[in-house]
Amino acid sequence: MGKLETISEIKNLLLNQPSAADLLRWQSDSRIGVQKLLSRCEKQQEKLLAQQQAFDNRLTFEKNAWQKGQIVAGIDEVGRGPLAGPVVAAAVVIDETFDMTIVHDSKQLSAKTRESLDAELREKVVDFAFCVVDAAEIDRLNIYEASRVAMRQAVEGLTTHVDKLLIDAMTVDLEIPQEKLIKGDDRSISIGAASILAKNYRDNLMKDFAQQFPGYGFEHNAGYGTAEHLAGLNALGITPIHRTTFAPVRKFLN
Incomplete structure (x- = not known):
């Protein structure tokens, strides 16, 4: 029998599509660390397969x-x-x-x-x-x-x-x-x-607007009606990028 690979060596080999013979040999390896590696690898493969199947369904x-x-x-x-x-x-x-x-x-x-x-x-x-x-x-x-x-x-x-x-x-x-x-x-x-x-694209635009119109938290809230944004409206009023037909903004028009 050849020398057993270290757990670190097996971990590296698992990253490079090991042969069926290698997997079979490791499955009979009694070391707990080896079995944990195999279990983790199997779960990762199942996750990748599920992700591929979901991708195919969405195509x-x-x-x-x-x-x-x-x-x-x-x-x-x-x-x-x-x-x-x-x-x-x-x-x-x-x-x-x-x-x-x-x-x-x-x-x-x-x-x-x-x-x-x-x-x-x-x-x-x-x-x-x-x-x-x-x-x-x-x-x-x-x-x-x-x-x-x-x-x-x-x-x-x-x-x-x-x-x-x-x-x-x-x-x-x-x-x-x-x-x-x-x-x-x-x-x-x-x-x-x-x-x-x-x-x-929109989030980046809102970050730019945050520099132009500070105090509303546009870099955090992307313009949604968060507490920080509403506080900014109350303190500073509306800006040219506010939607004045939206009810929470409309009340600040006057």
Whole structure:
């Protein structure tokens, strides 16, 4: 019998797709440390498999389009609920090579994870575009119509011709076939990718506004009606980026 590998050596070997013979040998190893390593490795493999399966499920709408030779774009918007700042939409086109299994509805990812994905997402998607509709336009149109405008203009900003749109819970005024998906950012990879890019883009805009309009906590609350934001309104009044048709802001007009 050959010399047994150390637990540290086995740990390193497990990182590099060990052979079936190695795994079989380690399974009969009586050392508790070895069995803990194997158990941990098995759980990691199960997690990766589940993540891949969930990713494949969320590609169903895209795959259906690809099978018909169609180029499809996913569209999502962020910023409907805040009292200040714009609504931002993103349109994203992916293809069969896209492999970022972690992509999901931006609300299900931590800010740190979401931000860490931004550069890689921009690199790996086929095309992406943004549209920003400011507070004044939101007040003029209403937030629902402003969101639809943002989505339409994001699609129009793509350089890739698309044959179909996958949209989170809405439709837009374009002569392109559309599929309206309730909770689409959780059901479609391309919509999920759009939600991540749009959220990061808007959060960065709000951080810039925080420098221009200090005292409201825009860098923390992204314009939502937090206690810090409401205290800022009470102390400082409204800014040019506040949505004056939103009830919590309207009372500060006078």
